Amino acid sequence: MQTHRKKRIEIIVESAIEHRLVAAIEAEGASGYTTHPVIGGKGHHGAWQEIGITPGSGKLAIVVIASPELAERLVPKLYAAMADYSGVILMSDVEVIRSAHFS
Amino acid sequence: MQTHRKKRIEIIVESAIEHRLVAAIEAEGASGYTTHPVIGGKGHHGAWQEIGITPGSGKLAIVVIASPELAERLVPKLYAAMADYSGVILMSDVEVIRSAHFS
Amino acid sequence: MQTHRKKRIEIIVESAIEHRLVAAIEAEGASGYTTHPVIGGKGHHGAWQEIGITPGSGKLAIVVIASPELAERLVPKLYAAMADYSGVILMSDVEVIRSAHFS
């Protein structure tokens, strides 16, 4: 089974700016992304938890699988889009089977 | 603290065929798996979002921790089970403490 | 884009002892953590699924990004806090942009 090296970018970010990150992901030409729910956490901006109807605390995780080159271009864009807002960006190595499926 | 190398297989797949993948995971003898919710994304089959009652869009993420040998056997099986259906499979390196806990 | 190596610790654990793990994470001085929902799985304690009102089956995933040194200290603590309870701990390599953001 032949596999190909890709980067897995994982972003934890406020739902309020999801659209902005998705715009950046699409603009750079990533082949896709997936959003996951998040229920709580703590960081420099303090602790938070999904509690009911109050807004502003809502966060989600976005995962993008991208080629190393694309990741190199994309991460700074994502980073800039998140300036001022709370959140983190991680990147790690993953293997996928079909390379063509991802850009 | 001694750690052991394992593979972390992550699958994003339509809920409709969860049972099929779980069957493959159990058939190959993995010691366990975990399913996570997913709320939206985009890929070659277009964008989707968990929206209410309409079916067909529902996806979930399955994570399996397995020995490198087991992963080598399991991934092609999972790949075959997903043929025709939308979804992706990733594999990455992780370390665990107790090796015996995972097969 | 300069990146820094960190460890990504991922714990799948019963909700009942979330507070205990969070206490350990904070005691060791990690700069943050994030909790994710989990909907089902299987391990040595058998299969489970989030089903309605019955308790005890509820699990969640906690992710901590930490420096390699901190991770080295933290993982055994987490492991001890989980003794007797069902769950798994994984550790993998990730890269982050701003190093100062994480301890």
Place this chain on the structure above:
Amino acid sequence: MASIAQAAAENLLSPMVLFFALGLAAGWAKSDLAIPEAIAKALSIYLMMSIGMKGGIALAENGIDQRFLLLCLAGILLSFLLPFLAYVLFRRLGGIEPVSAAAIAAHYGSISIVTYIAATAYLREAGLAFSDQMVAIAALMETPAIMAGLFLAHRFGAPAAGTAAISANRPPLGRMAHEVFLNGSVTLLIGAFVIGWLTGGKGGESVAAFMFDPFKGVLCLFLLDMGLLAARRLAQSGLPRPGTLLAGILVPLCGAGVALLIAALLGIPAGNGMLFVVLGASASYIAVPAAMRLALPRADGGLAITLSLAVTFPFNIVLGLPLYAAMAQALLQP
């Protein structure tokens, strides 16, 4: 004609249609108004439970007559045969490739229970009598269309080079049947029907304050969500091509026509006849998509849902209801 226009205008001003329109507008304007998924599911569970139980109670109280049994048979047949008609229209007019056209056709043979429910509310408002047990026919018509769709896909779906016609790993028939007949909403509809039939009016009374009284208000909230869903669906997938769109209107009209004919032949009275027409005209967006997704993964499931949810459903709710009622009143006995 004047009275149809008037009925249509009145229908447009019913809370039901207005909440649906509010949902459409809010979704179209990308308002962040959203009914949480768990709530939408609960509303749908409530409606199924309520309509099912109401039907069972009606059966317990009114008993069954031969004409009703004939209509049941006719419904099953209609559900099985409509997809053939729909297939031709979606292929020719819609220009859709065979496997997808077959999958979409299955949606139109089956029924939309929410459209049915809206039709009962419409009739009640219009003061036209009908039998609550008609819901049994709705339940019977959910599934035969799926068989027809699968048959069409296997018959006309040309295999792609080097692959099997339909799916490399086709789900076994047992699994398919399971998926279809044990679909949550079908189970609940039939289960509640049987419960209503077993407990009769007495059982109904004891739960009426929850099960029946809030029905119409709940339907408004549910239709608000349907409007949001339809608008979001269109925003995600774009409007289908004109031919496809036209087919999405013509197929329900043909379905309505055939159903009206059957109702007239069997001598069904106007209220029940109108409900039967609605069953013919409506398209599934719950049970059938799930089944097709599993059986025909290569079909364009997104297009099927766009058509049934965002084209045919609004058409039926807004224009269809008064039109079908007028047709039934004109051609069937009172």
Place this chain on the structure above:
Amino acid sequence: MASIAQAAAENLLSPMVLFFALGLAAGWAKSDLAIPEAIAKALSIYLMMSIGMKGGIALAENGIDQRFLLLCLAGILLSFLLPFLAYVLFRRLGGIEPVSAAAIAAHYGSISIVTYIAATAYLREAGLAFSDQMVAIAALMETPAIMAGLFLAHRFGAPAAGTAAISANRPPLGRMAHEVFLNGSVTLLIGAFVIGWLTGGKGGESVAAFMFDPFKGVLCLFLLDMGLLAARRLAQSGLPRPGTLLAGILVPLCGAGVALLIAALLGIPAGNGMLFVVLGASASYIAVPAAMRLALPRADGGLAITLSLAVTFPFNIVLGLPLYAAMAQALLQP
């Protein structure tokens, strides 16, 4: 005997039991019918609020008498002592190892508020009078059993080689008490009771259309979910061994017997007595499992829930209610 059989048959045809049976059947057939978790929690919150407030209002209107206070005391004692009986039966008959047997025993000393609620609906249907403030006794009986279970585990749970008897890192007592007494459903039940008592009948009237009228219908929906849960629980864990199963029926019967004796000794009338018997017979599946999970992680929590949710609960709802009512009517004053 004939009348018990008849009452049992009638109970079988109540919407409540039929919806529970529908849930069991759908779960057993692996239908994908599912009540979203958030909804199930909301239904349970609703039932607690409603029953609690009803109890408080009854207390405000009827006041308290000495017999009621005595019954409160008896309830607390019963909850503390039943686990000892249950422990013996689950050890001997069930062949369960000590720590798990202790944890399970705690479930049976405590009570199931949904069984209690179903019993009140049963009595109302049967036209047998009871006092709504009995729910206070239910609240009081939730927790003493937990102490007994912990005592049994510490006394008989032989330490595994080289490890502490119960848990390497045992939760501090404060945390345990917190987990138990501030459990959401206990808090809400007691809180709503106090609110009902403070506002009295007038406060109740203003919220009746939401809080009381839909009660029975909501209970049906909740029991549908309980049926689904019970069936899925069994599918996941398999049926317990015959001895264990038998104990899961015998323990509630013994609990019912002891409670009946107490009710007779205290001269409690039939309606209230039947509710007390139900409290003795029912087993917790909400508050106690959470506490045991924390305090006795090595106990087989899955088996405990299977027994209380999938064996004892159905037994009580389907056969228990008419049986306990007949027992109470035969032995207690009207």
Place this chain on the structure above:
Amino acid sequence: MASIAQAAAENLLSPMVLFFALGLAAGWAKSDLAIPEAIAKALSIYLMMSIGMKGGIALAENGIDQRFLLLCLAGILLSFLLPFLAYVLFRRLGGIEPVSAAAIAAHYGSISIVTYIAATAYLREAGLAFSDQMVAIAALMETPAIMAGLFLAHRFGAPAAGTAAISANRPPLGRMAHEVFLNGSVTLLIGAFVIGWLTGGKGGESVAAFMFDPFKGVLCLFLLDMGLLAARRLAQSGLPRPGTLLAGILVPLCGAGVALLIAALLGIPAGNGMLFVVLGASASYIAVPAAMRLALPRADGGLAITLSLAVTFPFNIVLGLPLYAAMAQALLQP
């Protein structure tokens, strides 16, 4: 004075306030009682739908008069001007830095629809007449405050060294307006208002069993959740400093005073006047936080929510309602 104290005591014993207190207590004691998020959202959707539709129906039935139009204008103006007053108090008394003070001030210019709803329930209980269409003014007052807050932030927010004053990547104005005017609750409130106005009393009747009858009970459940949220908010962020806390009480009192003055000048009767006072006194915790989060990410959004949700909201519900009602009855015509 005596009657205010008595009204306050009576308010304290209303189910509404008691359930809010139960939530506060349970949250403070860290009980695991929790209303699932989806349910909380559904309750809020229900309340918006109900109050909006009620308002529209009232408008359809009573028509509009000049005084009402004047009050609408006054409301818009009040919402725009109050933030300036609030800004000064939060800067001086609260010692809050400019950008955060501006964001917080916007919350206080806007309104809390749940406080408004609680006020209508209070008036109904107290037997004081008011017009349901007042909710239109509540809707109009939601947003002008946001403009004022942004103006204040841009005017007084000193840029940090080397960065832009407000945000490096400021959202375009169109996006902001979208976020504000198409906020889910604003959309629904206005949409339901229009629907109520279009269908009038007849449409209202057909959905009353769901839309209006359970209203007060649903409000109790919602306030239970608000109590939990407020307590958890305080536990997470700690009590604000005394000066800030004081400002969180004084600003609503000033808002109430200004609103009362306007009501007196316009000759508004006591019931409607009290509602207008409540709008002046209440602070947003749904629409405004979302807008500020997007536009002023550097503002301390946590503090803003703590103040509006955990300080001002409880103050208004528990003490404010009887106080404002007494003020309105003393100074306005009956």
